Amino acid sequence: MYLGLDLGTSGLKGILIDGDQKVLAEATAPLTVSRPQEGWSEQAPADWIGAAEKVLAELAGFGLGQLRGIGLSGQMHGATLLDASDDVLRPCILWNDTRSHVEAAELDANPIFRALSGNIVFPGFTAPKLCWVARHEPEIFARVAKVLLPKDYLRLWLTGEHVAEMSDAAGTAWLDVGRRDWSEDLLKASCMRRDQMPRLVEGSEVSGQIRAELAARFGMPAGVVVAGGGGDNAASGIGVGVVKAGQAFVSLGTSGVLFAANDGYQPDAATAVHTFCHALPGTWHQMGVILAATDALNWFSRIAGASPKELTAGLGPLQAPGKTRFLPYLGGERTPLNDAAIRGAFIGLEHATDRAAATRAVLEGVTFAIRDCRDALAATGTKIESLLAVGGGSKSTYWCQAIATALGTPVSLPVAGDFGGAFGAARLALMAATGAGAEVASQPVISAVIEPVSALSSAFDEGHARYRAAQAAIRGLT
Structure with a gap:
């Protein structure tokens, strides 16, 4: 036990x-x-x-x-x-x-x-x-x-x-x-x-x-x-079995994390990527970190007067990013901006912007921030060959499909269960008590794989470009 x-x-x-x-x-x-x-x-x-x-x-x-x-x-x-x-x-x-x-x-x-x-x-x-x-x-x-x-x-x-x-x-x-x-x-x-x-x-x-x-x-x-x-x-990485180079997970919790395991130490501080030791000997990991993921959706839910589940339940199939853009910098940002002063914004609001459009903008804003993290990781030479999604936000199929499409990478969803930090810590306890090694940290059974919507890939590329333009404009104001 x-x-x-x-x-x-x-x-x-x-x-x-x-x-x-x-x-x-x-x-x-x-x-x-x-x-x-x-x-x-x-x-x-x-x-x-x-x-x-x-x-x-x-x-x-x-x-x-x-x-x-x-x-x-x-x-x-x-x-x-x-x-x-x-x-x-x-x-x-x-x-x-x-x-x-x-x-x-x-x-x-x-x-x-x-x-x-x-x-x-x-x-x-x-x-x-x-x-x-x-x-x-x-x-x-x-x-x-x-x-x-x-x-x-x-x-x-x-x-x-x-x-x-x-x-x-x-x-x-x-x-x-x-x-x-x-x-x-x-x-x-x-x-x-x-x-x-x-x-x-x-x-x-x-x-x-x-x-x-x-x-x-x-x-x-x-x-x-x-x-x-x-x-x-790192403990969550042990919990979902992301321990080898090429393996990665995206965590949609209060903050957002794109976590990739590395077999060696390959820092590039200028990218604002975190390069840390992993929780197993002789391994490292890199993270792109954004400070507001579900935190951004929770913030908007308070403004809209509806729960996050209510906001996302009726969005239907994935749509191309609209004119309304959202920057999720409610308390500053880490990767890749390293800017404690920057703050969030809605941009491109119009008469046609309803609750559903604003909700999609929030999800897209966090998605594009995660894409920024992916690009920063790639600049260090880190490749993502498989991607798991964990955290409360991963319960939204719409959000996961937006991430898959924006990153051009299938997103795998584990079977129901908690594979986060507490489970990873329990696995590390098992290793310490028995002398077992990394074989303990296997990946969970996958319940679904969400594929990118190829027909929307160009639209998400264009949406990301508009997001980056809005990002530059906001940075000039803060």
């Missing part, structure tokens, strides 16, 4: 699987985000522990006496600051917090960051957050003894160990991603020290064992191992 815990922004999810990877039980606990100032996004780490206690208590009702391993997945980039007694010094600054955009630009201007980390220093990354704290909260910065990523604070509670793993650490801007180790030069350049960093392991390795008190409390046997785990997208 193996448990995966996925610490997301809006909630913590636990999935329990057996040795054949059959899901036995699952549980969730909600979380909220605090936004005390514009551009700020924070959570209290104590709330993560409270959520974990609720999830473990619920799963304990199914019996955890045969549990052998726990794997962790979680939101990336968050800065959890601890003092020498492991007390939390301030609320965690989350991945979608943009307050440190000035500090990020300062770090990115130092060429060693792109050279060693393989990435642009984005405002959401961890290193600029610490620079912001040093500048604006010096009394707190002076007391920082350890910096942990969100899921690794859960690990500290579970095991008493300060440990991170490669895929999550790659998003801090402190990791030499090619060497898979903390970089003394990058730490020094952002006023940090190696002793403030946690120990590093691979995602499928043992990071520690469950504390005796917690094992007894939740009915677990002694000696349950805790795997390194993975950042949310």
